[in-house]
Amino acid sequence: MHVFDIMMYIRQRKEVKTTEVSEDFPAQKENVKLENKLSSGHINPVDLTLFQEVEREISFRTECGLYYSYYKQMLQAPTLMQGFRGLIYDNKTESMRTINLLQRMNIYQEVFLSILYRVLPIQKYLEPVYFYIYTLFGLQAIYVTALYITSWLLSGTWLSGMLAAFWYVTNRIDTTRVEFTIPLRENWALPFFAIQIAAITYFLRPNLHSLSERLTLLAIFISTFLFSLTWQFNQFMMLMQAVVLFILDSLDMLPAVKATWLYGIQITGLLLVCVLQFFNSMILGSLLISFNLSVLIARKLQKNLKTGSFFNRIGKLLLHLFVVFCLTLLLNCIIKKILNLKSDEHIFKFLKAKFGFGATRDFDANLYLCEEAFGLLPFNTFERLSDTLLFYAYIFVLSITVIAALVVAFQNLSDAANQQSLGKMGKCTVDLKPETAYNLIHTILFGFLALSTMRMKYLWTSHMCVFASFGLCSPEIWELLLKLVHLYNPKRICIMRYSVPILILLYLCYKFWPGMMDELSELREFYDPDTVELMNWINSHTPRKAVFAGSMQLLAGVKLCTGRTLTNHPHYEDNSLRERTKAVYQIYAKRSPEDVHALLRSFGTDYIILEDSICYERRHHRGCRLRDLLDVANGHMMDGPGENDPDLKPADHPRFCEEIKRNLPPYVAHFTRVFQNKAFHVYKLTRSK
Numbered sequence: 001m002h003v004f005d006i007m008m009y010i011r012q013r014k015e016v017k018t019t020e021v022s023e024d025f026p027a028q029k030e031n032v033k034l035e036n037k038l039s040s041g042h043i044n045p046v047d048l049t050l051f052q053e054v055e056r057e058i059s060f061r062t063e064c065g066l067y068y069s070y071y072k073q074m075l076q077a078p079t080l081m082q083g084f085r086g087l088i089y090d091n092k093t094e095s096m097r098t099i100n101l102l103q104r105m106n107i108y109q110e111v112f113l114s115i116l117y118r119v120l121p122i123q124k125y126l127e128p129v130y131f132y133i134y135t136l137f138g139l140q141a142i143y144v145t146a147l148y149i150t151s152w153l154l155s156g157t158w159l160s161g162m163l164a165a166f167w168y169v170t171n172r173i174d175t176t177r178v179e180f181t182i183p184l185r186e187n188w189a190l191p192f193f194a195i196q197i198a199a200i201t202y203f204l205r206p207n208l209h210s211l212s213e214r215l216t217l218l219a220i221f222i223s224t225f226l227f228s229l230t231w232q233f234n235q236f237m238m239l240m241q242a243v244v245l246f247i248l249d250s251l252d253m254l255p256a257v258k259a260t261w262l263y264g265i266q267i268t269g270l271l272l273v274c275v276l277q278f279f280n281s282m283i284l285g286s287l288l289i290s291f292n293l294s295v296l297i298a299r300k301l302q303k304n305l306k307t308g309s310f311f312n313r314i315g316k317l318l319l320h321l322f323v324v325f326c327l328t329l330l331l332n333c334i335i336k337k338i339l340n341l342k343s344d345e346h347i348f349k350f351l352k353a354k355f356g357f358g359a360t361r362d363f364d365a366n367l368y369l370c371e372e373a374f375g376l377l378p379f380n381t382f383e384r385l386s387d388t389l390l391f392y393a394y395i396f397v398l399s400i401t402v403i404a405a406l407v408v409a410f411q412n413l414s415d416a417a418n419q420q421s422l423g424k425m426g427k428c429t430v431d432l433k434p435e436t437a438y439n440l441i442h443t444i445l446f447g448f449l450a451l452s453t454m455r456m457k458y459l460w461t462s463h464m465c466v467f468a469s470f471g472l473c474s475p476e477i478w479e480l481l482l483k484l485v486h487l488y489n490p491k492r493i494c495i496m497r498y499s500v501p502i503l504i505l506l507y508l509c510y511k512f513w514p515g516m517m518d519e520l521s522e523l524r525e526f527y528d529p530d531t532v533e534l535m536n537w538i539n540s541h542t543p544r545k546a547v548f549a550g551s552m553q554l555l556a557g558v559k560l561c562t563g564r565t566l567t568n569h570p571h572y573e574d575n576s577l578r579e580r581t582k583a584v585y586q587i588y589a590k591r592s593p594e595d596v597h598a599l600l601r602s603f604g605t606d607y608i609i610l611e612d613s614i615c616y617e618r619r620h621h622r623g624c625r626l627r628d629l630l631d632v633a634n635g636h637m638m639d640g641p642g643e644n645d646p647d648l649k650p651a652d653h654p655r656f657c658e659e660i661k662r663n664l665p666p667y668v669a670h671f672t673r674v675f676q677n678k679a680f681h682v683y684k685l686t687r688s689k
Contacts, residue, residue: 054535056129057561058528063570064183066093066556068132069563070107074114075128083114092565094577095547095604103278105571106232109188136182139191143176143462144168146194151466151473153201154436155497160473163501167465170388170512174381175461186458189231194462196223197442200262204254204434217261224269229276232573235286236347237459238266240449242291244441246324250317252306252412253405254434256299263292282573285341287332294327310414317413342575350374354452363582363633364572370624373455381457385464388512389504394464397471400481401432401440408432431476443467472501530679534609535561537675537682542607549584549600550609558609567603582633588614589630590651593660597670600685607674610681615657627655 060068070087077083087101101107117123117131126134147168148161168175178187199219202208208216228234242263249259267289274283283289298320299305305316335341349365354374360366368374385391408431432440443463450460471477478496482488538548539562548558552570559566568581583599587608600608617625628638636651637644653659660667661681675682 054532054539054561058531058535058557060183060557060560061181062553062556064181064556065560066569066571067105067107067110067183067185069556069560070101070105071110071114071132072128072560073563074111075117080115080118084111087111092563093559093569094580095565095567100278102276103280104574106185106230106277108276109230133182136178136187139188140176140178143191143194146191146198147462147466150194150198150201150439151469153198153205154439154466154470155473156475157473157497159498159501160469163469163472163505164465166505166508167388167390167469168462169516170508171385171390171461171465174384174457175465176458185231185233189227189234190458190462192223192227192230193237193459196220196227197439197463199223201435201439203262204258204438206434217265220262221265221269224265225272228269228273232282234273235270235283235288238270239286239288239291240445241442242266242288242295244438244445246291246295247441248434248437250305250320251409253408253432253437258434260296263296267292281339281341285332285336285339287328290332290335291324291328294324294331297327298323313413361632363629364578366624366629366632370620370629374453377451377454377457385461388508390464390468393468393472393504397468397474397477398440398443400477401436401471402444404432404480405437405440408437433476436470436474436476439463439467439470469501472504473497530677531557533677534675534680534682538562538564541674546606547604548607548609549587549603549605551585551611551614552581554609554611565604567600567605582630585626585630586656588627588655588657589634590636590653590655591634592653593656593667593670596656597685605685608671608683608685610657610660610683612679612681615655 057065057068073086074080074083077086087107089098090101091098093099093101102111113132113135117128122131144165148165150161151164152158152161154160172179176187177184181187199216203213203216203220224238228238231237245254245259245262248254249256270283270286270289274280277283302316302320302323305320306313308316349360349362350368353360353362353365353369382391385394443460446456446460446463450457475493475497478493479488482492482496535557538546538558542562542564544563545565547565547567548555549567550558552568552572555566555568556570558564559569568577568584572578572581580603584603584605586596586599587610613619614626617627619625622628622638622640622642623632631638631651632645632648634651635647635649637648639655660671660683663673670686671683672686673681674684
């Protein structure tokens with residue numbers, strides 16, 4: 001793990017650059033004086049502490065800053081009960097609205113960590129930010145340990161676990177994002193997901209003792225519950241896991257009783273999270289609950305599913321699949337209709353557009369479509385994975401196990417008489433352990449997910465390390481391969497399953513160990529003087545109750561560093577918030593100053609922050625810039641050379657974020673510029689008369 005990059009987030013800056021400012025902004029000059037004092041060493045210790053804290057906190061970008069702000073809020077509360085109440089009745093995250101943060105967001109981990117920090121006698125020795133970061137990096141160590149155990153359980157040797165862990169570390173660019181986005185929800189959740197997979201792998205072993213089985217079920221339940229509690233997208237990951245169980249159960253590759261236990265645990269864990277999140281409707285309306293209930297109902301309706309001839313069983317299986325699919329859609333529609341649920345509709349709009357079921361002008365769907373993280377997996381990912389030999393090993397093991405799985409599926413679907421005749425003809429039967437079959441289908445489905453959506457590659461690549469290392473150390477895999485090439489010999493199996501992993505480990509050590517040692521000696525620091533200057537100005541020159549509007553990403557930092565009230569934020573799983581965000585983003589659209597002022601005042605806005613990086617964006621291509629998405633959603637033609645849809649019309653007004661800087665009378669009448677630097681422009685809204 002790249003834990004040595006932890007200093008990127010918390011190292012205090014040694015140099016402060018003097019920023020050129022306009023004489024028209026005395027507040028800016030005061031901030032520059034503060035920076036100059038810092039560089040010369042003549043500064044009040046309190047000011048120095050605040051300055052350094054802002055510098056550290058702005059490294060928590062976008063939603064990470066929002067989540068960390070609640071940990072900070074709990075620590076600053078006079079008592080734990082007051083802090084807890086502040087989260088349940090929060091009126092600073094969304095202006096003019098009181099929301100229950102514990103219902104809306106997965107922040108129980110911040111609550112638990114803040115309680116732990118306040119209770120344990122560590123305040124004198126460890127700052128809150130260090131405690132938070134060390135906890136998350138500790139979880140990553142648990143993550144790697146879980147991968148190690150899973151690989152060991154599958155292969156029967158510790159060498160496999162060692163190779164899986166080493167592959168995870170050497171491929172850390174593609175296996176984890178923790179070094180760049182520490183508070184991200186998936187960094188909390190994936191360690192528990194890995195523990196759950198390890199526990200399921202053990203649970204699917206045949207002939208477990210009763211006590212071992214019960215303890216394993218308890219471990220599965222706890223890890224499933226914690227995984228669900230810490231990540232809002234848990235339901236989609238566990239839906240794929242439920243599909244894995246459904247496929248294996250239908251093909252008779254695992255005991256139906258064990259599959260039922262796992263379906264039940266998923267439902268129970270999710271419902272318990274729903275209770276803790278004050279009956280979050282998005283959980284109740286999840287496809288996972290509808291799918292699992294449909295599977296259990298369909299199984300009761302369709303008796304003798306696994307009997308009959310080959311074609312008879314295929315027909316029953318297709319009918320079973322159709323019944324489950326229809327029941328899932330029906331149940332989900334009924335639940336969403338009853339709950340009037342719209343929280344996750346943006347995800348389905350995105351998926352519909354992404355997989356080519358019609359173009360869309362929906363702002364939220366296009367916002368996702370235009371983000372690189374939600375695009376296809378780049379080809380250079382495979383180049384990096386191949387450089388460590390992981391991808392080659394994975395394809396090798398995957399090919400053999402897929403062939404074995406197809407043979408086993410055919411054997412299971414064939415009737416008993418047919419199998420007996422095959423045996424009399426001298427055909428060897430192929431065996432595939434339930435735990436191996438589970439991990440095989442798991443890696444295939446999550447592979448498709450990663451290929452289609454880059455952000456989800458971390459679910460696949462970490463399991464890739466487990467699956468590839470297991471295969472290279474598995475006697476069953478080598479036995480099957482050597483039999484296919486007519487070189488089978490027990491001694492050869494032993495030689496191959498130990499020599500190949502050891503040679504790969506030696507290669508990895510030789511090629512990557514020096515680079516890792518160099519990185520350990522390298523300290524990085526996060527340096528963003530423009531944002532630091534903005535946050536210090538907000539802290540010094542705006543009322544504590546001021547309401548700020550701007551981009552979701554920047555406002556998360558404003559919440560963390562200044563504690564001011566926001567109009568919108570990056571946690572996008574709420575329909576009314578998405579509508580509000582689109583309204584606030586009209587500051588980057590072609591709208592009149594009167595319209596923008598009226599929209600912003602409807603949310604109680606006192607200040608807006610305009611970012612040049614968004615107003616004059618060049619990072620995305622035409623059609624994917626934020627201003628383009630707004631223009632298309634508003635029915636306006638996009639800027640610049642290129643085609644527009646024929647029904648798009650020229651806007652009646654120029655782009656607001658550009659025109660406001662010209663200080664023309666219509667804009668000055670509604671907005672007063674109070675701060676600017678190289679990156680940001682802050683305007684105060686005039687009160688309506």
